Amino acid sequence: MKGRELYQIWVYLAETPLLWLTATLIAYVIGERISRGFSRHPLANPVIIATALLVTLLAVTGTPYPDYFAGAQFIHFLLGPATVALAIPLWRNRTQVRRNLLPMVAALLAGSLTAVASAVAIAWMLGAPREILASLAPKSVTSPIAMALAEPLGGIPALTAVLVVLTGVLGAVVVTPLMNLMRIRDFAARGFAAGVASHGLGTARAFQVSEEAGTFAGIALGLNGAMTAIIFMFASLFL
Amino acid sequence: MLEALTLLFVCQLAGEALVRLSGLSFPGPVLGMAIMLGVIAIAGRTGANLERVADTLLKNLSLLFVPAAVGVIQQIDLLAANWLAVIGAVVGSTVLTLIVTVYVFRAVARAISRP
Incomplete structure (x- = not known):
């Protein structure tokens, strides 16, 4: 009897957006705690941890992604207003x-063109089909922009979203050791590069390293969104 | 609080609407950011509430990418079939972009500081 009741509660909760919205928040809070526990080591990235937890949970409960997204979309939606909000640090640091x-x-x-051209060139040399190339091309800009740019070129917006996060996580992990290796001590330049190459996740990482780096990363993230859109606008005239 | 959040939404909405009306393939939120910047520039200041809302959103920016990242579960077949091209392109392009961007930034900054 007990098991049946639990199952009924599960069926009820699984149908409301609250369940997966809450699960996403809990997974991220856990990811944040672990990240802080490892004193913000780049490899202990909260997005990687939260995503791994949620993917495991979806697989174990047999929940299809659209059911998950019905709840999680409220978090995803905030990417738009967050992009608009970039105007505030831009003004503050004018x-x-x-x-x-x-x-x-x-x-x-230079960075914007490199990001688009090198991604497409490398994937093309390694034999990726057109839908992959189009999905990869805007990978360095924040997801609402990247998804909007990939679709008209024949890309898959959902795949673009994943590639954007992959690029962001990689940039966040690699930026500090790479810049130290290059002996770059100008935090404005370091942050700006993080924002151009790996959007919001690079920016989040840059803010952990220094306020100055984070500010320039935020500016780069906004500007690269606009710049990549302009590159695509011109590119679409020739394709 | 509420007014600041509403202002962000209004700017995004205006951006999306303008993009639709003009028929340009330009992302609405970016245009929204430009409109927001215009509004602040005209007002000449941001206000404490707007700062607080914007900072809260931006401080938790990583969280907003999680729902999209979980979408990996749906793309596993496509990614598995093209894993080499995808990993090669993401790793190669991200590292190259970081190097090119920081190098050009420093080179130009040095060139202007030494006339």
């Missing part, structure tokens, strides 16, 4: 931004 305007514009152009 004097720094103006002072570094020229290096930023040059680095943005």
Whole structure:
């Protein structure tokens, strides 16, 4: 009898958005705790931990992704307003931004083109089909933008979302050791590179390293979203 | 609080609407960010509530990527069939982009500081 009651409670809860919304928050809180426990080591990334926990949970309970997303979409939705919110640190740091305007514009152009062209070129050389190439091309910009850009070129928005997160996590893991190896001590430049290459997740990492790096990463994330959209607009004229 | 959040939504909505109306393939949230920046520039300041809402959203930015990341569960077949190209492109391109961006930033910054 007990088991049957539990099953009924499960069936009821699984149908409301509350269950997977809450599960996502709990998984992330656990990921955050573990990340802090390892004193923010780049490999103990809260997104990797939360995703692994949730994927395991979905697999064990046999929950299809659309059912999960019905609840989790409320979190996903906030990516749009969060993108708009980037205007605030941009305004707050306008004097720094103006002072570094020229290096930023040059680095943005170079980085944005490198991100799109190198991803497509490498995947093409390794034999990826067109849908993969189109899904990969905008991988360095934040997901709502990347998904909107990939679709008209024949990409799969859901795949793009995954590739965007993969790129973000990788950038967050690799940026600090790589910059130390290159002996770059300019935190504005380091942060800016993190934002161009790996959007919001690179930005989150940069904020952990230094406030200055995080600010420039946030600016880069916003600017690269716009820049990549412009590259795609021009590219679509020739494709 | 509520007003600040509403302002963010209004800017995004305006951005999305303008993109639809113009028929340009430009992301609405980015245009929304530009509109938000315009609004702040006209007002000449941001206000404590807007700062607080924006900082809360941006401080927890990583969380917002989790629902999309869990989508990996649906793409496993496609990823497995193309794993080499995907891993090669993501790793190669991300490292290359970091190096190119930071190098160009430093090179230009040095060039202007030494006229």
